Amino acid sequence: MTRAVMDPTIAPPFPVAALTVLRDTQLRKNVAHATDVIQAKRALLVAEKKDWQQLRTAAAAIRAHALANLGSYLEEFEKRCTEAGGVVHWAADAAEARAIILKLLREENATEVIKIKTMTSAEIQLNPALEAAGISVFETDLAELILQLGGDEPSHIVAPALHVNRGQVREIFARRMGLQNLSDDPQVLTAAARTYLRQKFLSVPTAISGANFLVAETGSVAVVESEGNGRMCLTLPRTMITLAGIEKVLPKFKDLEILLQVLARSATGERMNPYTSLWTGVTPGDGPQRFHVVLLDNGRSQILARPKERQTLQCIRCAACLNTCPVYRQTGGHAYGSVYGGPIGAILTPQLMQMEHAQTLPFASSLCGACYAVCPVKINIPEVLIALRAQVVDQERGQPARWFDPMFLGMKAANVIFASARQFRAAQWASRVGLSLFTGKDGWIHRLPGLGARWTVTRDLRGIPEQSFRQWWAARDKEQM
Amino acid sequence: MTTSSSSRRTILDRIGAATALPAAKNSYDELPRDYAKFGELDSDACIHLMTERLREYGADVAQSTPELLATVIAEQVQQSGRQRFVVPPEIPAEWMPAGFEWKVDHELRATDIEKCDGVITGAFAGIADSGTIVLHHSNTEGRRIITLLPDWHLCILNASQLVETLPEYFQRCTQPPLLATYISGPSATADIEMTRIQGVHGPRFLSLILVRDDR
Amino acid sequence: MRASLFITCYNDTLFPETGRAVVRLLERLGVELEFRPEQTCCGQMHANTGFGCEAFAQAKRFVRLYQDSESVVIPSSSCVAMIRDQYAGLFEKYGDEELRKQLASVLPRIFELSEFITDRVGVEDVGAYFPHRVTYHASCHGLRSLHVGERPLRLLGKVRGLDLVPLANLDRCCGFGGTFSIKNSEVSSAMLETKLHDVVSTRAEYCTALDNSCLMHLGGALHRQYAGMQTIHLAGILANTEESATEKKA
Numbered sequence: 001m002t003r004a005v006m007d008p009t010i011a012p013p014f015p016v017a018a019l020t021v022l023r024d025t026q027l028r029k030n031v032a033h034a035t036d037v038i039q040a041k042r043a044l045l046v047a048e049k050k051d052w053q054q055l056r057t058a059a060a061a062i063r064a065h066a067l068a069n070l071g072s073y074l075e076e077f078e079k080r081c082t083e084a085g086g087v088v089h090w091a092a093d094a095a096e097a098r099a100i101i102l103k104l105l106r107e108e109n110a111t112e113v114i115k116i117k118t119m120t121s122a123e124i125q126l127n128p129a130l131e132a133a134g135i136s137v138f139e140t141d142l143a144e145l146i147l148q149l150g151g152d153e154p155s156h157i158v159a160p161a162l163h164v165n166r167g168q169v170r171e172i173f174a175r176r177m178g179l180q181n182l183s184d185d186p187q188v189l190t191a192a193a194r195t196y197l198r199q200k201f202l203s204v205p206t207a208i209s210g211a212n213f214l215v216a217e218t219g220s221v222a223v224v225e226s227e228g229n230g231r232m233c234l235t236l237p238r239t240m241i242t243l244a245g246i247e248k249v250l251p252k253f254k255d256l257e258i259l260l261q262v263l264a265r266s267a268t269g270e271r272m273n274p275y276t277s278l279w280t281g282v283t284p285g286d287g288p289q290r291f292h293v294v295l296l297d298n299g300r301s302q303i304l305a306r307p308k309e310r311q312t313l314q315c316i317r318c319a320a321c322l323n324t325c326p327v328y329r330q331t332g333g334h335a336y337g338s339v340y341g342g343p344i345g346a347i348l349t350p351q352l353m354q355m356e357h358a359q360t361l362p363f364a365s366s367l368c369g370a371c372y373a374v375c376p377v378k379i380n381i382p383e384v385l386i387a388l389r390a391q392v393v394d395q396e397r398g399q400p401a402r403w404f405d406p407m408f409l410g411m412k413a414a415n416v417i418f419a420s421a422r423q424f425r426a427a428q429w430a431s432r433v434g435l436s437l438f439t440g441k442d443g444w445i446h447r448l449p450g451l452g453a454r455w456t457v458t459r460d461l462r463g464i465p466e467q468s469f470r471q472w473w474a475a476r477d478k479e480q481m
Numbered sequence: 482m483t484t485s486s487s488s489r490r491t492i493l494d495r496i497g498a499a500t501a502l503p504a505a506k507n508s509y510d511e512l513p514r515d516y517a518k519f520g521e522l523d524s525d526a527c528i529h530l531m532t533e534r535l536r537e538y539g540a541d542v543a544q545s546t547p548e549l550l551a552t553v554i555a556e557q558v559q560q561s562g563r564q565r566f567v568v569p570p571e572i573p574a575e576w577m578p579a580g581f582e583w584k585v586d587h588e589l590r591a592t593d594i595e596k597c598d599g600v601i602t603g604a605f606a607g608i609a610d611s612g613t614i615v616l617h618h619s620n621t622e623g624r625r626i627i628t629l630l631p632d633w634h635l636c637i638l639n640a641s642q643l644v645e646t647l648p649e650y651f652q653r654c655t656q657p658p659l660l661a662t663y664i665s666g667p668s669a670t671a672d673i674e675m676t677r678i679q680g681v682h683g684p685r686f687l688s689l690i691l692v693r694d695d696r
Numbered sequence: 697m698r699a700s701l702f703i704t705c706y707n708d709t710l711f712p713e714t715g716r717a718v719v720r721l722l723e724r725l726g727v728e729l730e731f732r733p734e735q736t737c738c739g740q741m742h743a744n745t746g747f748g749c750e751a752f753a754q755a756k757r758f759v760r761l762y763q764d765s766e767s768v769v770i771p772s773s774s775c776v777a778m779i780r781d782q783y784a785g786l787f788e789k790y791g792d793e794e795l796r797k798q799l800a801s802v803l804p805r806i807f808e809l810s811e812f813i814t815d816r817v818g819v820e821d822v823g824a825y826f827p828h829r830v831t832y833h834a835s836c837h838g839l840r841s842l843h844v845g846e847r848p849l850r851l852l853g854k855v856r857g858l859d860l861v862p863l864a865n866l867d868r869c870c871g872f873g874g875t876f877s878i879k880n881s882e883v884s885s886a887m888l889e890t891k892l893h894d895v896v897s898t899r900a901e902y903c904t905a906l907d908n909s910c911l912m913h914l915g916g917a918l919h920r921q922y923a924g925m926q927t928i929h930l931a932g933i934l935a936n937t938e939e940s941a942t943e944k945k946a
Contacts, residue, residue: 037675054516061512071496090489143672186673228668228683235625253657257648272611272665280659286624297492305499326869330886366873368836389746415750418736454881459916469708469715
């Protein structure tokens with residue numbers, strides 16, 4: 001298994017990366033199974049919730065409001081968190097966030113660190129930076145542990161190892177934990193992870209977490225999880241460092257009554273995840289006595305500035321859009337070349353890259369709208385995809401080399417054609433004549449050259465009929481007169 | 482904070498510029514909140530639902546009256562086959578039956594708590610709809626660590642503390658808690674092929690005694 | 697009742713039989729149809745590929761062309777979705793106040809074919825006869841943007857002789873997505889394969905839909921694979937009557 005490239009600055013274009021995974025039959029089977037299971041559970045629990053649409057409306061409104069007033073809510077969070085004994089740091093980009101965290105770890109003389117699953121830390125590529133500085137990183141979420149020990153990359157926002165099956169986990173654990181005769185029973189494998197990590201929880205004094213929500217009113221941080229590894233990291237170490245995107249803030253504690261309801265149902269198809277932890281700064285005698293929050297911008301404030309694209313930041317990372325997406329269900333997450341895959345990744349990643357990388361992602365969608373239909377905070381992902389496609393095309397307009405791309409040329413030509421009925425009729429005639437060269441005796445086209453081959457590689461195309469509709473109408477009009 | 486103070490200004494300035502349009506601002510109090518605020522079940526139905534939900538999660542649920550509580554706890558402790566227990570500093574003495582080892586948590590060390598094979602606590606609230614036990618970590622609910630390391634958590638919840646829906650719990654919080662843990666079943670994972678496995682790092686066994694103080 | 701037929705560029709060129717069926721069907725229902733030959737395209741392909749200002753030119757053409765129409769009927773749910781969901785944004789960005797007013801005035805008079813028949817003409821039994829086993833594919837835009845709901849199924853349910861077989865995973869995309877099928881040809885094909893599995897499992901003779909775009913995609917693969925199933929636009933089924941069937945045979 002070759003390791004997927006998850007750095008958007010060097011990842012291959014989506015269609016190229018997708019081609020590799022489309023041939024990986026085991027991965028596709030694993031992804032299809034996992035997404036089917038989560039989708040079915042989610043559908044049941046959403047159906048039983050009579051006020052689901054009202055919850056979605058409220059959740060979307062709260063998130064949009066928090067973003068519209070982001071500056072004041074962040075300052076309020078900072079004030080409350082500081083009053084409660086926390087230290088708030090601000091990181092403009094990934095490099096600064098890594099530097100801040102590294103400096104804090106050095107102050108702790110840390111040689112080891114335990115981590116709760118955080119996609120934001122993968123976004124800033126924290127682990128390689130820590131390892132390079134001689135700090136050993138221990139991922140404690142079961143899925144993250146599987147990936148770390150297997151030298152693999154996350155393929156899903158909520159269940160990062162969903163592309164790996166039990167047989168593969170058994171093989172990884174047996175090899176890396178030195179366990180002979182390990183069975184592939186998930187119960188046994190989970191017990192192996194428990195034993196493997198128990199000592200780390202009790203001995204490593206520094207932990208890193210992400211945040212699901214920041215509460216401005218109280219300065220609290222909320223983390224939702226299932227396994228208890230989060231609670232271990234939040235309770236046992238001496239020092240806790242939380243890395244959070246600036247968009248994670250909610251105005252008030254009471255807003256959690258909405259977001260926790262929609263998050264668990266959307267993410268894992270549960271009424272509530274097994275453990276939700278909420279803490280505020282430092283509590284004397286209970287949990288870490290040193291607490292740092294690193295607020296990460298890394299492109300987010302620029303997303304905020306664009307009116308259509310801003311809704312991207314409403315995301316609460318439930319991954320319901322991934323599970324329902326017919327593209328993601330074929331490719332899994334690695335094809336997206338970013339820790340954020342699926343529909344939300346297709347809009348988030350290129351924007352975090354300030355549209356300088358990952359420009360093929362906004363096109364990695366059939367715009368079917370299934371993502372928007374399930375989104376608990378009503379992000380109109382198709383609308384944002386189209387807005388980003390326009391941004392990419394606008395870049396191309398300024399690059400003369402791109403003007404000769406067949407797709408670009410075709411679009412410009414079509415624009416001229418559609419500008420008048422006379423030109424359109426001429427184009428209809430020309431394409432009928434042109435395509436007749438490729439049309440078989442059965443009236444169908446089986447093989448086309450150039451871009452057309454990308455259609456005929458798997459589908460036939462019916463030849464263009466002799467008479468267009470408008471010709472028929474005109475002829476009929478004449479008859480009737 | 483010296484390293485990031487200039488970034489603080491930069492980020493807040495960027496945000497300020499991005500959100501400058503007054504049209505985008507809307508008042509917090511006017512946000513739509515048309516979802517269900519209250520449940521529909523009476524006390525018995527609520528207890529039934531809580532019991533059903535917790536059993537789905539693989540937790541044990543028993544009922545008791547306030548008078549019989551000490552006896553019910555003693556039975557459960559006896560049947561658990563466990564010997565050494567940790568408890569929060571302010572739980573009633575009758576919750577600790579004789580014949581077992583009881584460690585009262587006055588800042589016990591993690592290694593000592595780790596040696597206990599059970600923990601008994603109270604709770605702040607219960608939420609029937611999701612089968613959730615809410616801890617605000619008062620002196621009857623204990624520090625976070627004591628309900629984390631032992632393998633069995635026995636929680637005592639009064640029926641009067643049980644609500645049906647999550648918003649009803651939030652209504653009971655007159656002040657936002659600064660520390661809270663919401664527990665919905667024993668620790669679990671579905672990371673391997675979406676197969677739910679109970680018991681990863683938190684307690685693998687969860688029991689609840691519902692005390693009928695409501696009649 | 698009068699209505700303008702916006703046939704759409706691809707139906708005009710590739711599927712003229714759908715246009716003829718719409719005419720036969722609606723005239724049978726007493727609708728006085730007109731066809732404005734100045735029409736070309738709604739701009740969907742350009743807008744969805746990121747060519748916003750080009751799409752705007754076509755959107756402007758469309759809105760001006762149908763200012764005075766009593767109703768505009770369009771046998772393609774994705775083109776209707778384009779007009780309803782995207783024109784306002786394009787006019788916000790490139791247009792003026794006058795154009796936005798014109799759009800607001802024309803929008804309520806735009807109908808997708810099944811909407812037009814059930815909501816505007818107000819019938820479900822259109823007197824059609826189609827003695828075949830048929831499955832209905834819900835095109836994404838009809839399902840999630842227009843919310844046509846059960847309308848097409850109710851229309852099909854009233855067709856005499858028709859054996860309607862439900863399609864599993866009705867809400868899943870066939871993988872067409874316009875230029876997506878070219879830019880991401882391999883992923884699009886994989887999606888198509890998943891969809892075909894459900895479609896072929898119905899053992900229907902015909903697969904129908906509101907959009908010839910989905911049907912061109914599905915039909916292209918069914919034809920390539922000798923699958924023994926054809927595609928037909930909903931209009932083609934609804935236009936068919938016992939008389940026209942006998943005529944054909946004779």
